[in-house]
Amino acid sequence: MFVVDSTEAGEGCVDITVTGPNGTTVPHTVTSMGPTTVNVAFVPNQCGVHYACVAFNKENVPGNTLLLSCFTGIIHSIGSLLVVACTSRYLVR
Numbered sequence: 001m002f003v004v005d006s007t008e009a010g011e012g013c014v015d016i017t018v019t020g021p022n023g024t025t026v027p028h029t030v031t032s033m034g035p036t037t038v039n040v041a042f043v044p045n046q047c048g049v050h051y052a053c054v055a056f057n058k059e060n061v062p063g064n065t066l067l068l069s070c071f072t073g074i075i076h077s078i079g080s081l082l083v084v085a086c087t088s089r090y091l092v093r
Contacts, residue, residue: 001041002066003033004054011035015055018068021048 004014018026018040028042044050054064 001039002052002068003037003039005037006056007036009036009056012057014038015058016040017053017055018042019051019053020044021046021050026050 004016006012006014014030016028016030016038018028020026026042026045028040031039031041033039040052042050048069050068052066052068054061054066
């Protein structure tokens with residue numbers, strides 16, 4: 001999950017495309033958190049580096065292709081998988 005804040009750019013349409021390690025588009029949800037902030041969430045379908053491309057008012061934002069790494073780890077004492085997740089915040093200027 002990550003947040004895109006376009007406060008400095010003003011109100012407008014934020015479009016996000018998430019691509020998985022194999023180059024396919026990953027389904028995601030974009031939830032408005034206010035007039036200039038959106039929350040983006042996706043569930044990776046495989047481990048590896050995912051790319052999130054941000055467009056503002058249908059124009060790609062230079063330098064705002066985000067690299068998001070997904071991991072899994074083994075918890076040996078329990079024997080199950082742990083998905084490592086984080087929340088990040090990005091500014092669109």
